[in-house]
Amino acid sequence: xxxxxxxxxxxxxxxxxxxxxxxxxxxxxxxxxxxxxxxxxxxxxxxxxxxxxxxxxxxxxxxxxxxxxxxxxxxxxxxxxxxxxxxxxxxxxxxxxxxxxxxxxxxxxxxxxxxxxxxxxxxxx
Amino acid sequence: xxxxxxxxxxxxxxxxxxxxxxxxxxxxxxxxxxxxxxxxxxxxxxxxxxxxxxxxxxxxxxxxxxxxxxxxxxxxxxxxxxxxxxxxxxxxxxxxxxxxxxx
Numbered sequence: 001x002x003x004x005x006x007x008x009x010x011x012x013x014x015x016x017x018x019x020x021x022x023x024x025x026x027x028x029x030x031x032x033x034x035x036x037x038x039x040x041x042x043x044x045x046x047x048x049x050x051x052x053x054x055x056x057x058x059x060x061x062x063x064x065x066x067x068x069x070x071x072x073x074x075x076x077x078x079x080x081x082x083x084x085x086x087x088x089x090x091x092x093x094x095x096x097x098x099x100x101x102x103x104x105x106x107x108x109x110x111x112x113x114x115x116x117x118x119x120x121x122x123x124x125x
Numbered sequence: 126x127x128x129x130x131x132x133x134x135x136x137x138x139x140x141x142x143x144x145x146x147x148x149x150x151x152x153x154x155x156x157x158x159x160x161x162x163x164x165x166x167x168x169x170x171x172x173x174x175x176x177x178x179x180x181x182x183x184x185x186x187x188x189x190x191x192x193x194x195x196x197x198x199x200x201x202x203x204x205x206x207x208x209x210x211x212x213x214x215x216x217x218x219x220x221x222x223x224x225x226x227x228x
Contacts, residue, residue, distance in 0.1 A: 010176070010217055051218035052178075053225075061218065065176075092217055103172045 004069045006041070009078070009093040012061035015048045017087065025087045026064050032081050038070030055089045067096060165198050173203065175210035178219040185211065189224045 013025050030040055046063035055061065070078075075093060082091040166183075174180065184197050184207050191211055194204045214220040 012218065052215070052221040053218060053223075055218060063217075090217060092213060094213070100172055100174060104174060104176075 004038075004071045006067065006069050006096045006098065007075070007093055008096040009066045009068070009091065011064045011066075011082065011088050012051070012055070012090040013064060014058065014087045014089060015060040015062045016058065017062070022062050025085075028085070029064070029081075030066065032078065033066070033068050033070065033074075036070070036074045036077055038068045038074055040066065040068045042067040058089065061089055067101070165200065167199055167203060169200060171203065173206045173210045175213035176217075176219065178214060181207070181211050181214050181220055185220065187224060189221045
């Protein structure tokens with residue numbers, strides 16, 4: 001009955017908020033997920049980024065990326081929560097392909113290695 | 126019907142060029158220079174991540190439009206996934222719908 005699936009969700013929060021308020025806003029989202037039968041796997045705050053185009057007359061956004069497991073029936077509730085939440089400018093929730101997750105991990109590691117190598121090279125210089 | 130004549134044209138124009146069975150079956154194609162062989166810029170099994178703006182922007186022009194497969198040279202499946210990924214990325218303001226700096 002209660003088959004849960006792996007989802008990923010990205011939300012763009014209002015970057016005009018103070019850091020503490022951003023913290024509270026992300027906590028509200030994560031709490032909402034856990035309160036409605038989901039279990040968080042990963043929460044990744046990408047931080048403030050420039051938007052490719054203005055959304056609600058704002059040029060910057062605070063990106064929060066979450067991976068969670070939840071029953072499918074929870075998603076409409078999350079959707080509604082996002083829409084009603086005034087601090088969220090945009091959101092996107094998708095089912096996460098484990099292959100894609102693996103791929104991102106591998107690439108992030110490769111990138112970290114490369115960055116480390118670069119840093120070492122510049123230190124030697 | 127167009128097959129035999131096209132084959133003739135190909136052997137006449139193409140000469141000893143390597144025969145490519147994938148060329149579009151058009152008599153006009155062979156009269157021009159032999160079309161360049163497209164090289165797939167990605168591995169066939171390469172996954173497409175909609176959160177990776179830098180990677181996706183390689184498949185858009187500087188106006189932000191999605192490039193056709195004719196130009197990108199990726200496989201049909203990859204092109205479909207790219208198009209979808211670019212659209213997701215646009216929704217999340219990772220990629221622009223229209224780039225403003227180019228008029």
